[in-house]
Amino acid sequence: MSGPSDPSGSPLTLELRDVAKSFGAVAALRSGTLEVRPGSIHALVGENGAGKSTLVKVIAGVHQRDAGEFRLKGEEVDFGSTSESKAAGVAVIYQEPTLFPDLSVAENIFMGRQPLGPARRIDRKRMYDGSAALFDRLGVHIDPRRPARGLSIADQQIIEIAKAISLDAALLVMDEPTAALSGVEVDRLFAVARSLRDEGRALVFISHRFEEVFALCDEVTVMRDGEYVSTDPIVDTTVDEIVARMVGREVTDLFPKTPAPVGDVVLDVEGLNRTGVFHDVSFQVRAGEIVALAGLVGAGRSEIARAVFGVDAYDAGSVRMLGRAVRPGRPRAGIEAGMAFVPEDRRQQGLVVDGTIARNVAAVIRGRLDRLGFLTTRAENRAAGPWAARLEVKTNALDMPATTMSGGNQQKVVLAKWLATEPKLLIIDEPTRGIDVGTKSEVHRLLSDLAGQGLAIVMISSELPEVLGMADRVLVVHEGRITAELDREEATAEAVMRAATGSSGITPMVGNPASASTEEVKA
């Protein structure tokens, strides 16, 4: 691995200094600083909510910065739109590229600048040849004539990269490009990235997978809570150092589950079945207990939770709350039986992001806030305010839309909405996904407190440290079945991963907490 090449005198390809960006009252980015040399691959790491994505959007021209300096190849720039940034030689490759599925690969690459032949007809041959030449250069084999529909995410990313090269982009930003790729595809992407670096282009690589960062990158910049923390040559640093800078605290403080007395059975799931999704799922959850559903992404954990709550139907089996059968397929029935469900996808399922905070918090309980059948905003505010306060939601006023809030703050709104129903059972799917570290530990403390007060909690989490730290019992789901039930003492990272992968021989790498969950692959 070579150190960052720095041809003397050549200016930095990208230079961001103290860039700030706020949405309403929320500062998504306080002081973002990033310097990328030509001919280098620069890693940008940080917890979710650290401001990486906002920084990328400023570079891409999606957002306009409120303050700070932004220079490209030494020149001050100010992008009003994504097309301006493209014209200036910036290409951003997202985790899930957006191609036109019904157009050919070549048409996607040359979108908006198709080579023209006589009489301004599109010269398809030149387009196909040009695409083929690009793919040769990248060392990949994709037929330029085939439609984009049906291409793997990896191939779609390659097409975006080909497009960027054909535009002669000097700076490529890759935002978690490997999240959905298999091992072979990652290797191919890295080969392409290295060849681009060797051509003298600058690359910014965002990833949560440290082994990739260390395998690919020359330098690494750490961000935390919207602020720049550090930049180092990759050879001068270690995973542990970076993790410590990212979280800014001892990792062990993150999961403070305190033991609570365990009471009666609250939830009793018996033989739950949905053909092709999950099979013969039975478990009980007692008051005061946190039961984690662990397993790989796609193992069927969320689907089980959704069926228990009533968002999805099931074919066979039964769900009982405090001994009483719950009518299947109706969220209202689950709610009335004392269930609360904080879903996985906060923005699509958890809350109405364009709705006000008060209406979101009061969304489930508003049925009992009315007087003589009439519901007023005042009644909603009166009910929502104290719950928002208890969860320390950060906002100016209760009529602010949830759109502008950070992920952690939005999660607090979702939690406030469900805790307001005073449930007996809380099902929480990925409780801390996409929220900042501070809020993360607040959520963990809250869950622990709630269990201490006798709430039964079912927690689904892809973060192994969270599972091991929080759960009294771990149920491991593998391909729609519960393959292991582990007590707190038995639940080690190795035991959970072994059951989750359905294998007995593999001992997965669980070196440090922050990268443990990268073992999970999309099924």
Add this chain to the structure above:
Amino acid sequence: MSTSTLPTTPESQRSYRPYARPLVARLLVNREAAIIGLLVAVFAWSTVNIEAFDGPLTLYYLFLDMAPILMIALPMTLVIITGEIDLSVASIVGLSSVLVGIFHVDMGLSIPVAGLLAIAVGTLAGLLNGFLVAYVGLPSLAVTIGTLALYRGIAVGLLGDTAITDFPQKWTDLVKERIVEESSYPMVLIPIAVLIVVFALTLHFTSFGRGVYEIGLNDQAARFSGVNVERTKLFLFALTGAVSALAGIYYTLRYGSARGDNATGLELQVIAAVLLGGVSIFGGRGALHGVIAGVLLIGVISSAMRLEGETVNKINIVIGVLLVLSVISTSFLAWASGLRSARRWPWATRPRPDGTGKRSQS
């Protein structure tokens, strides 16, 4: 087990202001206020500048003409706020008109009985729309274009190009009668006022109404919070059918004529008025007072221009331009205030998944 599950952080009792903006700003800086302001301005200008606009007949005919649009605009507002649309309303008006004629004249039923039966059929027509949209999951635009043709076809098929005109004078006079002698307010305003109160309370002051907005903003989140999305939509389409049938009875009695082609094209006038009143075609936004102002604004402009001797075509041009301007103004205002929202332009590029959105894993 029934212990309370409140988190124990009583010391952190912060309190929030209920509103970010002061009362005056909230009341005056919004689309509804703009439309009401425009209505008042056009009305005042017309009163001063147009001869006979302040005469006793202007408002009277304005109300008579706008009555069916005003009625149907009420349930249509709720349907559009859920993010759906109903294009079959004018065909239900026509069907209901024909049925009233057949039930009363051919079958000898009294007007109230014939009317109730017509409303029942209108409700069924709306239920069919709602069933196909909510439970079969078809797009409402396609479904109601289909039923627009279907219901109109049945209406015309039942009567051909004949008209039934033998309605008792008592009833045809009643709808046109004034509430108070010499006033400008026809009787039909009484049922309309009742409907306005009922719809305004339902939309703005009930849990059901909150659900209507939530469905329009994010139906998945609404479902996860226990809103019965399918049943709500079914109910709204059925309600639209019922009110459209009621408008059909009024239409028949006012013109004393039951015809299959009555009220052809009315659906577009209704939708135009609803959108002019500040309701978002993408769902989730709008208020009933804006819609009422939108209907009346169209009425005032039409009668003012008619009194000036302008043709219907010119009136349509003015209303069309106004509607386009009102749609542009929303986008312009949103753009000007720097609000980026995918909702405004659902067909535009979706915002990229950011750190707080979906990620497959970390």
